[in-house]
Amino acid sequence: MPKIKVNLADIDSDGTPSAIKVAPGRWKAELVECKAEESRAGNDMFVWYWEISEGPSKGEEIRSYTSLLDHALYGLKEHLVAFGSPPDADLDINTDKLVGRSAYLIIGTRKTRSEDTGDEIEVSTVNGVSSSKTASKKDDDEEESRPKASASRDRSRRSSRTSDKSSKKEEPEDDDDDLPF
DSSP states (O other), X not given: OOOOOOOGGGBOTTSOBOBOOSOSEEXXXXXXXXXXXXXXXXXXXXXXXXXXXXXXXXXXXXXXXXXXXXXXXXXXXXXXXXXXXXXXXXXXXXGGGGTTOEEEEEEEEEEEEOTTTOOEEEEEEEEEEESSSSOOHHHHHHHHHSOOOOHHHHHHOOBOOOOOGGGSOOOOOOOOTTOOO
């Protein structure tokens, strides 16, 4: 007789596995890691690794992505402002100093295709990052007016910028562990 181990809570009523790990809403989360990576399209981006620290999804992990393409830097700005950067600052960023800090993530869901099966599934997604639990009306208006990109474009946005280290002046290393910027 065949045996199977399955958690029925992970299966939607229509029989498809659920990929929603974080309940939709606004949840406090701690930044676990931030990596500079390259998208499938070859563009530079930051991948932000979060752990939810409150609510029904406490302990779950989720990622957000910020493209470094010039026309998409609003996502990076949103993340940095959530960590306390002035919105008009000229920054030299060391994301390692942000690890362990918290922000509020606006979690939603979206439909996508499973890379494993090709089936349509619904997944958790970070729709915004904020420094406070409640967004102002202005934050909500900006989120609604922000251009919506497809999931594949979100994953593939990366910067074509390269740095020419020989043309940059060497600056002393930041030794202030209390300030992230």
